[in-house]
Amino acid sequence: MDTKYFEVDGSGRIHPIDFDTAIEGWRAGSGTVWMDVEGASVAEQRQLLGELGFDSENLDSIFEPGHAARVLPLEASVYFEIPLEIAKQTAEIKSLSFVCLDRLVVTLHDDPLPHVGSAAGHFATQIALRDPSTSALVCALLLWLSVEARRGSMDLRNKANRLATQMDSDADSVAIGDILELKRQTLALDAIIDERLPILDVLEAIDRPFFSFVRLRDEFRIAVSNTASTARRIDRLDRRTHDLQQRHDTHQQVKTNRRLGFLTIISAIFLPLTLLAGVYGMNFDNMPELHHELGYFVVLLAMALIGVGLFWWFRSRGWMN
Numbered sequence: 001m002d003t004k005y006f007e008v009d010g011s012g013r014i015h016p017i018d019f020d021t022a023i024e025g026w027r028a029g030s031g032t033v034w035m036d037v038e039g040a041s042v043a044e045q046r047q048l049l050g051e052l053g054f055d056s057e058n059l060d061s062i063f064e065p066g067h068a069a070r071v072l073p074l075e076a077s078v079y080f081e082i083p084l085e086i087a088k089q090t091a092e093i094k095s096l097s098f099v100c101l102d103r104l105v106v107t108l109h110d111d112p113l114p115h116v117g118s119a120a121g122h123f124a125t126q127i128a129l130r131d132p133s134t135s136a137l138v139c140a141l142l143l144w145l146s147v148e149a150r151r152g153s154m155d156l157r158n159k160a161n162r163l164a165t166q167m168d169s170d171a172d173s174v175a176i177g178d179i180l181e182l183k184r185q186t187l188a189l190d191a192i193i194d195e196r197l198p199i200l201d202v203l204e205a206i207d208r209p210f211f212s213f214v215r216l217r218d219e220f221r222i223a224v225s226n227t228a229s230t231a232r233r234i235d236r237l238d239r240r241t242h243d244l245q246q247r248h249d250t251h252q253q254v255k256t257n258r259r260l261g262f263l264t265i266i267s268a269i270f271l272p273l274t275l276l277a278g279v280y281g282m283n284f285d286n287m288p289e290l291h292h293e294l295g296y297f298v299v300l301l302a303m304a305l306i307g308v309g310l311f312w313w314f315r316s317r318g319w320m321n
Contacts, residue, residue, distance in 0.1 A: 001040040008032040008137055012129035032103040032132045038111070045108055049099060052106070062099070069095065069195040071202045077101045078211045082145065082199055083192045084109075093191070096145075098138060102210035105137050130216060139216045139223070142200070146226035149193060153233045156186055160240045167244065171251045179248055183241045190234045193227060200224050265319055269310045273303045 005022040006014045008031055017025075017033075026033045037048065046059050054062075054077070061072055062079050071080040078100040083093045099106040129136040159182055167174045204213055204220060213220040280290070280299060289295045 001044055002038040003040075004036040004038075006034040006036070008034070008129060008132040010132055012132055012136070014129075014137075026104050029103070032105070032134060032137055034137055035104070035106045037106060037108050040108065049106070052099075052101065052104070062097075069093075069199055071199060071206075073206050073208070078203075078206060078208065080199060080203065082142075083195045084145075085188070085192065093195070098141075100134050100138055100211050103132075103134060105134055105141075107141075130219070134210050135212055135216055138211070139213060139219050142203075143219055143223040143226070146223040146230070149189070149196075150226050150230050150233075152189060153230045153237065156182065156189065156237055157233060157240075160237060160244065163244055164240070167247060167251075171248070174244075174248060176245075176248055179241065179244050183238075183245065186234060186237045186241055190231075190238065193231045193234060196227050197224075197231065200227060261319070265314050268314070269307055272306050272310070276303055276306075 003019070005017050005019055007017045007022065007025060008014055010031070014034065022033045022035065025031055037045065040048070042063055046063065049059060049062070050056075058074055058077070061074070069081055069083050072078070079098065080100075081095040081097045083095045085094050094109070094111060097108040099108070129140055163174055163178060163182065200220075200223065204224070206212065207214065276299060280287075292298070
């Protein structure tokens, strides 16, 4: 288990602190604390939340299996999960869990999340929260996640544009695997964003003394707007990816048809030659031309002239292109 601790000071800046300072400061009411817990087992998570005052009934609700996106507005806390990504191997949705209490936010996740460290650094050096409250911290994190999702959709859009440009210049250089990978990433992001929008709607409606976005409506609406904009971009990406796949399939079909057409022309050229070879391959005594002194060379010349003539005829009509 890897745990990081941050404190929101009076000016709204986030600073890393140690465990003892975080817990003592929170219990003394000095400020808002953010605890990020990575790779903890369910038993370790239950123990941690139990030490923070959660009873067994609430813990059973929080750790109920089979959920990747939900909101639980409990009596003295708010718990919600927001999907982050889909594992490539298992297709399992990985989520980030938020446990929100008065002046305390605990985030739980299984795997390392670059978003967490980058968010803390961004808040510490570039922006300040409107106030050192649970709501302001959660709103800032949701806004940061919406921006990261938007950047991810832009990366996919740029990848689609590169593939389209590459296909226009040299269609053979575009592998179907690249298109299918783009399609997989687009569908994965679509599944994540589709789950996030209802979560944001529910969170916006919650009004608790320690958890309310009424005073933070502008910032929260930006997070919602970013997520909705990402959803629309994903829809366009899905159509773009489908178009790329169709163009690739059409190009491959055209190549196959050209090869079949070329083979058909070659077969047509050799059909009369095969006929001549079949005729003079018959074993009959009464075939006068077989005894002609120049018969062999005459037949070879006739076959060559027929082959060259057919080739010229097909090429003059553009059938060889």
